[in-house]
Amino acid sequence: MPGSTLLTERPETAARTRPGLVLVALLTCQLMIVLDATVMNVALPRIRDDLGFSATGLSWVMSSYTLVFGGLLLLGGRAGDLLGRRRLLVAGVVVFTAASLAGGLADSAAMLVAARVAQGLGAAMAGPSTLALLATTFTEPRARMRALALFSGMASAGFAIGLIAGGLLTEWLSWRSVLFINVPLGVLIVVLAVRHVREPERHPARLDLLGAATGSAGIAAVVYGFIRAASDGWRDGVTAGSLVAGALLLATFVLVEARTAEPLLPLRLFADRNRAAAYVNFLLGPMAGMSMFFFLTQYLQDVHGYGALTTGLAFLPMAALVFATTRLIPVLLPRFGPKPMAVTGALLMTSGVALLTRLGTDTGYVAGLLPSMLLMGLGMGLAFAPLNVVIMTSVPPADAGAAGGVLQTMQQTGATLGLAILVTVAGAATRDAAAGGAAPEEVLVTGMTHAFLASVAIGAAAVLVALTFRRE
Template sequence: MIILDVTVMNVALPRIRDDLGFSATGLSWVMNSYTLVFGGLLLLGGRAGDLLGRRRLLIAGVTLFTVASLAGGFADTPATLVAARIAQGLGAAMAGPSTLALLTTTFTEPRARMRALALFSGMASAGFAIGLIAGGLLTEWLSWRSVLFINVPIGALISVLAMRYIHEPERHPARLDLLGAATGSAGAAALVYGFIRAASDGWRDGYTVGSLVAGSVLLGTFVLVEARTAQPLLPLRLFADRNRAAAYLNFFLGPMAGMSMFFFLTQYLQDVHGYRALSTGFAFLPMALILFGTTRLIPVLLPRFGPKPMAVSGALLMTTGVALLTRLGVDTGYAAGLLPSMLLMGVGMGLAFAPLNVVIMTSVPPADAGAAGGVLQTMQQAGATLGLAILVTVFGAASRDAAAAGAAPDHVLLAGMTDAFTASALIAATAVLVALSFRREHGADGGTEPA
């Protein structure tokens, strides 16, 4: 539900603009307000779950997310909808890390835990594509408001079942690192805002530069605070293990490369091939299905091969899939041109990134599970946001050059997409290099031991 809400609104944006009277620039905040709060507060949400109770924070976060979805569905002004999206982001930041930590502490037997974490990864990864499908279905059959209302029964069911079936794990009484919370959350939010601003206003914009500089300084301060705090918000020992550190880095690089497929192919299918919103969503269904199917094999493959061969082969497949997209043309068909890339990306992402959940979450002590989950989701969110900002900048420069040369609108779009997919392939290739740094080890836990 949390990941799906990142993309489910994309398809509904034109209807929202017409109904509520958003300006062209203001419309972007329907997406950015959620991303900004969600990405900026994940670290705090993860550590708060460790200290205050993960079950409690999960239920509180899901309840807030559900109420905010209901309020957003009834919004009659742009400000009301953006406020509801901010509240959704806060609820998601509370519930997301606690979800991952609860899976880790609930399933104590290694193989059962691996299956649970692999299923979690498959649901989260498939959520991006399913969001496009669900958004298209609900927007075309009902209205854009139903995209928010659908969260209400799901969220209510989660809360009821969580209260009945989920047991609160052992809490670790401690003081919340308030200085770390302030500097870390503000720094992450400033960086996310800077990336968002770069995508819309360019890297030379004063607010872009100021936000990125402020975010970097705040995060530098945050690291110094964490190194000297007895009970840190982010235990730096999480990065002491080589496999875990490499997994975190690839959780940053993977979404950077993968976001290009969703963002640019959606435009390509609609603007060049004339797909409707619903047809565009279903075009991504094969990739979602094969990605989910691949993650179901992780509990079998990971103990046998370890993280290194899977991460390397997955990143290579992902790089190949993105590289093939650089050959798209105006007349490229779906079956011959797009489908092979989508299938390669689906298998590649499943092999490369589903094991990373297991590598990270099975090698941390239970007291740090919430913090570890918060860092994981922060890396994923920041990678997606930064990747989109970089790729949109590359796209804009190439498309402007093509337009200045007198190219037709379709060719202008393709020129920008080709350069963006080239940059995306280079990012994916970097993930291959990081994957090569994994230790070649075997074991039921994916080849890692606690640092």
Template sequence: MPGTTLSPAVPTARTGHRPVLVLATLLSCQLMLVLDATVMNVALPRIQSELGFSATGLSWVMNAYTLVFGGLLLLGGRAGDLFGRRRMFVAGITLFTVASLVGGFADSPGWLLTARVVQGIGGAAAGPSTIALLTTTFTEPRARIRALALFSGMSSAGFAVGLIAGGLLTQWLSWRSVMFINVPFGFAAAVLATRFVAEPERRPARLDLPGAMTATGGVAALVYGFIRAASEGWSDGPTLLSLVAGAILLVTFVAIQARSAAPMMPLRLFADRNRASAYLNFFLGPMAAMSTFFFLSQYLQKVHGFDALGTGFAFLPMALLVFTISRLIPRLLPRFGPKPLALAGTTAMVAGLVLLSRLGVASDYFPALFLPMVLMGLGMGLAFAPLNVIIMATVSDHDAGAAGGVLQTMQQTGATLGLAVLVTVFGTATRHATGSPSQMLVAGMTPAFAASAAIAGVAFLVALTFRRVLPQS
């Protein structure tokens, strides 16, 4: 209700059994999964030189993880309903941790990409159960909003914090340490979950393998098509075939969900207008933001000569703002509702990305980079931190696993497709460009930032559809 303020203190769990440890375990898992989507960005130049990736092939270091992660999240959510959410959480985080350990020893592109794929499988098993366990553990409305706000803050800030952590680890140790760092935290989360996280009551469910195959195959085909277009052009036969196949598979997936008695993505989740809008913006937000992380980390190192540590700290203004605003969401969302926050946030994002599209080889960090990063931090915090709460605060326990799976699927699929589209824009812009490597990088990334600004503009239009309905407490 208007004027209500909610303290961001740690909420109390339904069981009353070590709620701080339960919350810390689940938030640590989420932070690790989100960090892994961006922590590699700062290390990309070193990975490229050491393992021999091509300029466009380098994007697969990111996409191999986010593609599998996003493509299998719906199946992971349903598997949690079927086999037990805590069991899937523990199994997934363990697999993710082992893959991180193995990937840290990679000596070839194939080895690293295989490890990233297995990380994605583990993340897809653990991710939906993470938010579902949070929702079913903290059932009192005010406590659930607080817990979800903390979860949202961890998710949003994790994207930017990953760049800082990646810079520290790459500079002080090596790029391999960004894989190894997952090992102690992953095993600790698995052990603590086994001991302190309660297993919710299982509900009748079945695995929807046709749905999983069409969803994963459709996204994979689209990503492959966009990335191939970056190097081969839009008239290339395999490129067009892949894009058409991806679209057909995704349409087939929606048709399967509409007719299934036990869908992985229940279409009733989209019946509420605020939830449907939040899902769509959870897709568009990472799609627009990925250009900031992927291209700026290379720009700072290859054009301005920043080391990995300096690159990580260059993103500090963005990270601090996202995290700070995320902590304020329990107060801001009940007071103002989702629409003003989303409109202000997407406006700030559009402004920041437009400024980034004007970068040149000689642009200084202050103000040419500092100001856009401040705007991006404000924008992501205001526009996307409330979305977890909007989606999950009123969902039933029965749909918690599916709702969490769809939420994270939108986020990861948006990031994966966004990066593929932006790499295509980059490749198209630089295919016939001339000049130094720095000039080539700038010539490709500035159109990519302009495309990101257009995507953020669509997110603004979606934000206009939010009702001024406030969370119930």
């Protein structure tokens, strides 16, 4: 039919002539997904009071999203390769937007958690296709590098932007607006994607259902185990059972992928040394960096008495520096290669966390916290933006969705794993300090500084991995 031909060709033509709108759609999608990992943090006290969450139940406002998102990312990435990346992007954003609206209208704790689960499903569908579409839409090397650097900046700065946005919306409107803001963003993304994003060539194949089941269940079990460890400790039976089950399922997943003709996760993605190192550092970086967001929000509010808005704005210099640094990646990466940038970025990020180990109850923002935030912002911008380029420019187009899914799985698992480890370290130090008769604020700060020490160790591991990059 002529009409149907026009409808199928129109987005392709528009995508070639309006690359700026394609970039806006994809970057907005990435920002929306990343924001929801942190934007709820500063709103949690008001959500608890409004919907009657228990102290332990409140953690599921964050964990339910993380669990579903992390567990289904690999499946979402491969499904995009097989079923159509633009199609899965649009479907995922629709699910995410509808879930956000339902969450904002929630009148019970159960309804809000269910909405967060649906948000995680939508994010897992849309996230990997967002990155894959960037890599396949911008084919000219310099344009692709610029687009991927902006994507990385949006991903890294999004954690801090989420705190700022959450503080603004919670302070000025209500916690429900933190979810409602996704509705106009989702509508904008869908309109731009349908009109301007070109659907890449699909690669028809059978979906690896056994791999999908073992991989998704394994990741979900590991993520749940670490979430459980943060609240119930490492000796809890359910924690141990989840981690053991997750490890067994992931081992089975690797065996399945090695023997499957059309795997969910092509193991050849790890054959290249630079790409493998980039994946490992996408795991270690968020493990080390999450401590700053989680603990400093508590420090600013509980020790210094900052409000939600002021707490969010305190992270603005770091977010701005991350995003500004990524703008330099198209110039710096061709000149220096990934190794010097990854090593320098990891060193700066680790140095920023190391400064926080000297935190005290009377540490000021300008003299004590701001230098650390600036080092972290510069380090994250230099360390992670090149990794996106290394991974996504070295895979064949047929594997772009799978490569993006693995990348985001590493980020999500690293953040969850790191937070669980650091909370456990902080909890042990806090109990010791309390037993010694320290004041409440000193107890809190003691736990945080011990967690920052653990972050420094993880950051040092990221530096060592960065040293393994080949010079190019």
